[in-house]
Amino acid sequence: MRYRERKDQSAELLRLALAEMGRHDAAFTPICFTVWYEHVGGINPRLSQAIAHQLTVEKRFSDETVERLHREHIAEIDGQTAERISDQFQRVMKNMGDAAHATGETAERFGDELGSFGGALVAQDPAALASLLAAIQAGTERMKASALALKAEVVRGQREIESLRADLERARVDATLCPLSRVLNRKGFDQRLDAMLAAAPSSGRTHGLIMVDIDHFKQVNDRHGHLMGDRVIQALGEVLRASVTQPEAACARYGGEEFAVLLPNTTAGECLQLAESLRARTKAMKVRNRTTNEVLLTVTVSAGVACSRSGEDPSALVARADAALYRSKQDGRDRVTAG
Numbered sequence: 001m002r003y004r005e006r007k008d009q010s011a012e013l014l015r016l017a018l019a020e021m022g023r024h025d026a027a028f029t030p031i032c033f034t035v036w037y038e039h040v041g042g043i044n045p046r047l048s049q050a051i052a053h054q055l056t057v058e059k060r061f062s063d064e065t066v067e068r069l070h071r072e073h074i075a076e077i078d079g080q081t082a083e084r085i086s087d088q089f090q091r092v093m094k095n096m097g098d099a100a101h102a103t104g105e106t107a108e109r110f111g112d113e114l115g116s117f118g119g120a121l122v123a124q125d126p127a128a129l130a131s132l133l134a135a136i137q138a139g140t141e142r143m144k145a146s147a148l149a150l151k152a153e154v155v156r157g158q159r160e161i162e163s164l165r166a167d168l169e170r171a172r173v174d175a176t177l178c179p180l181s182r183v184l185n186r187k188g189f190d191q192r193l194d195a196m197l198a199a200a201p202s203s204g205r206t207h208g209l210i211m212v213d214i215d216h217f218k219q220v221n222d223r224h225g226h227l228m229g230d231r232v233i234q235a236l237g238e239v240l241r242a243s244v245t246q247p248e249a250a251c252a253r254y255g256g257e258e259f260a261v262l263l264p265n266t267t268a269g270e271c272l273q274l275a276e277s278l279r280a281r282t283k284a285m286k287v288r289n290r291t292t293n294e295v296l297l298t299v300t301v302s303a304g305v306a307c308s309r310s311g312e313d314p315s316a317l318v319a320r321a322d323a324a325l326y327r328s329k330q331d332g333r334d335r336v337t338a339g
């Protein structure tokens with residue numbers, strides 16, 4: 001179970017969560033309450049980190065922000081998908097159960113009939129014997145039909161369960177994807193970062209993390225509108241997906257206009273090289289008007305690179321990469337700094 005607080009503890013958390021909700025602009029929905037409840041209760045450290053980060057860009061959270069925080073750090077898979085899969089699964093189980101029950105009843109009836117036939121056989125009445133054999137044959141046919149129906153239902157059920165399993169897997173993948181940039185979302189990033197650091201790199205190698213942030217992105221929104229800002233985020237997602245091709249590597253949208261690349265089992269030199277190529281590719285990228293092909297804008301990114309140290313925890317590695325990114329910003333942006 002996710003929540004283990006006693007009534008008095010939860011009452012205190014309720015008070016704290018309500019105070020937080022009052023400080024922001026988002027509506028007082030159950031989703032909003034869950035976000036603040038988990039935060040004030042220290043139940044979800046990833047969520048608290050994300051809230052701390054988001055507070056540096058937005059003082060009063062909107063509905064959108066709260067829903068994103070919930071989606072990325074609390075919700076497992078979206079409610080509708082979970083309900084659909086659960087309904088279908090229950091239907092499959094019911095159909096198989098009904099078929100098994102029907103076969104069971106037929107078998108029971110057949111068993112009773114066989115018992116009574118036994119009695120008639122002892123009587124050795126030839127006329128009765130003929131009708132007995134016909135009845136046994138009919139009972140056997142019924143048994144066969146019922147067993148075949150059960151077999152068909154089991155095969156159909158297995159197929160449906162297999163397809164539900166695939167649906168569930170897709171939903172699980174979707175739950176860790178940012179729909180705009182089509183790279184991992186923050187939740188997916190956290191999972192992959194934990195997995196990366198849990199395994200030791202080969203000798204002479206490290207695990208690398210590149211943090212990438214779009215420069216002066218607020219100006220993009222202010223000058224060209226939020227939709228254009230979204231297109232830039234989308235385009236940066238494409239650059240990352242096209243550039244990061246190492247099989248074990250992963251790209252993620254860390255939050256807002258900040259992205260991250262995880263490079264397990266790599267060298268510092270390779271990480272810097274990739275960061276530099278991401279920077280150059282982004283700079284060369286042109287966002288065009290879709291009808292006239294006119295170049296509307298170009299953007300640059302700043303990056304920070306950190307390589308894992310033995311025993312380092314995920315937040316320490318992120319903090320070092322972030323600090324290096326901050327230095328890139330301080331030194332004039334459009335550059336890569338090693339942490």
Ligand SMILES: Nc1nc2c(ncn2[C@@H]2O[C@H](COP(=O)(O)OP(=O)(O)OP(=O)(O)O)[C@@H](O)[C@H]2O)c(=O)[nH]1
Pocket residue numbers: 057213214215216217218219221225226227228229230233255256257329333
């Ligand atoms: N269009 C759009 N804007 C976003 C999104 N997420 C965050 N932003 C905006 O990104 C901007 C980030 O601005 P700042 O953190 O001030 O940074 P910046 O303008 O990029 O400046 P530097 O990072 O210092 O180069 C804010 O205006 C956010 O509203 C998004 O999903 N879409």
